[in-house]
Amino acid sequence: MTAKIMDGNLLAREMRAAWKGRAQHLAEQGSQPGLAVIIAGNDPASRIYVRNKAKACVETGIYSEIHEFSENVSQDEVIRRIQELNENLRINGILVQLPLPPHFENDKVFASIAVEKDVDGFHPYNVGALATGNAIFPPCTPHGVMHMLEKYGIPVEGQHAVVVGRSNIVGKPMALMLLQKSATVTICTSKTRDLAEHTRRADILVVAAGKPRMISAAMIKAGAAVIDVGINRLPDGSLTGDVDFDSVKEKAGYITPVPGGVGPMTITMLLCNTIEAAERAQTQC
Numbered sequence: 001m002t003a004k005i006m007d008g009n010l011l012a013r014e015m016r017a018a019w020k021g022r023a024q025h026l027a028e029q030g031s032q033p034g035l036a037v038i039i040a041g042n043d044p045a046s047r048i049y050v051r052n053k054a055k056a057c058v059e060t061g062i063y064s065e066i067h068e069f070s071e072n073v074s075q076d077e078v079i080r081r082i083q084e085l086n087e088n089l090r091i092n093g094i095l096v097q098l099p100l101p102p103h104f105e106n107d108k109v110f111a112s113i114a115v116e117k118d119v120d121g122f123h124p125y126n127v128g129a130l131a132t133g134n135a136i137f138p139p140c141t142p143h144g145v146m147h148m149l150e151k152y153g154i155p156v157e158g159q160h161a162v163v164v165g166r167s168n169i170v171g172k173p174m175a176l177m178l179l180q181k182s183a184t185v186t187i188c189t190s191k192t193r194d195l196a197e198h199t200r201r202a203d204i205l206v207v208a209a210g211k212p213r214m215i216s217a218a219m220i221k222a223g224a225a226v227i228d229v230g231i232n233r234l235p236d237g238s239l240t241g242d243v244d245f246d247s248v249k250e251k252a253g254y255i256t257p258v259p260g261g262v263g264p265m266t267i268t269m270l271l272c273n274t275i276e277a278a279e280r281a282q283t284q285c
Contacts, residue, residue, distance in 0.1 A: 003226070003252040004152070008144075011151050012264035016060050016271060023061035023275050026282060033062045033278035035119070035270075036085045039097040040069040040078060040104070046097050053095070053267055060271050063090065075104050079112045086114040092281055093119030093274035098169075116280065119273035127168065130176040137273045142174035144265030145206060145227055146181070152254060154204065154225045156181040162198055164188045164215070164242070165208035170229055174206050195219070213244040223253035229262050 023033050035057055039050050050066060057064035067081055078096075085091050094117045096109055110122040118126055121139035129135040149156055161183040165171035171187065179185045188198050190209070196219040199205055207215050208229035220226060230242030241258030249255050256262055 003249045003255040005249075006148055006152055006225075006227075006254055006256045006261060008148065008256060008261040008264040011148060012268040015147070015268050016056070019272050019275050020060045022279070026275070026278050027061060029282070031278055031282045033093070033275045034064070034088075034091045035062055035093040035095065035274045036065045036067060036088075036091045037095045037097060038067050038069070038078060038082065040073050041071040041099075041101050043099060046099070050097055053270065056267050056271060057274075060275075062271060062274055065091070071101050073101070075109065078104075079109060082109070082112045086112075086117060089281075091117065092277040093117050093270075095120050095270065096122075117277060119270055119277055121173070121273070122169070127173070130173050130180075133180045137277075138177060139169055139173045140269035140273065141170050141208075141229060141262060141266045142177050143269045143273075144262060145174060145229070146177055147269070148227070148256070148262070148265060149204070149225070152225075154254060156183045156204065158182060158184070159203040160184045160186070160201055161204040161206065162186045162188060162202035163206045163208070164195070164199065165206075165210070165229070167208065170208040174208065174229075178204070178206075207242040209242050211242055212240050213242070215243040215248065217244065217247040217251045220248060220251060222251050225254040226252045226256070227262065228256050228258050231258055231263060 037050055054064050085094050094113050111124050113123055115123050115125050119137055121137040126135040126137055161178045163171050163175045166187055166189050175185045175187050186198055188195055199219045200221055202224055204225045206227040210230055212232040226248055228241035228243040232240050234240055239259050
């Protein structure tokens with residue numbers, strides 16, 4: 001068996017083309033969607049991500065602003081900028097690029113974003129509302145994963161889904177979104193004993209642990225859908241996921257590559273959320 005590759009690049013292009021029309025419609029009515037990105041510090045990967053997001057905005061018809069701060073900027077200064085953007089009618093979505101400098105309290109920064117502009121889905125309201133399925137905007141990465149499952153016709157209802165990783169950004173919201181679709185969900189952490197015992201039971205396996213190639217073919221069920229959220233840079237500069245792609249693809253039914261799998265969908269969901277925020281703002285005018 002060779003797994004079907006879940007092409008995130010292809011799906012992202014299809015979705016962006018559809019949503020670009022919605023952005024153009026808003027622009028024609030004088031309400032072009034707008035996204036503001038906050039970045040603090042000099043993390044090279046973060047700067048690449050921000051540039052990619054800005055480029056994607058241009059391609060989709062979204063106005064974008066990048067607000068850059070130094071590594072030693074105070075948290076209060078960044079929050080004041082966010083509060084200004086909350087009042088800016090030109091801006092429909094606000095994204096804070098992670099990681100923030102060590103002296104920041106992420107939760108306080110996220111809480112300062114207006115809920116209706118929280119297109120990354122990290123505001124405490126949106127995080128909590130995931131439990132009832134009523135988040136205004138769910139976090140972009142798990143949201144993108146759910147779209148991939150739907151696009152490839154992978155059933156979720158009644159399936160056993162295993163999520164490896166418990167971060168507030170991916171692991172926890174991913175588990176809640178799968179649960180909302182009536183999957184039986186197991187969450188594994190770095191402290192889980194005999195991880196393979198759990199992963200081998202998964203019909204859907206989502207891995208977001210940040211450990212290169214930690215999931216081998218021996219750790220999955222034959223025919224499983226394997227979603228690799230991890231992205232790790234190796235000493236030679238190449239990128240790899242949390243799944244040993246070459247071995248697992250010979251046993252899985254579906255698998256996402258790294259790069260080119262979940263990553264493009266994360267940015268796409270950010271764009272979609274920003275356009276949706278602009279549509280909501282227009283209806284309230």
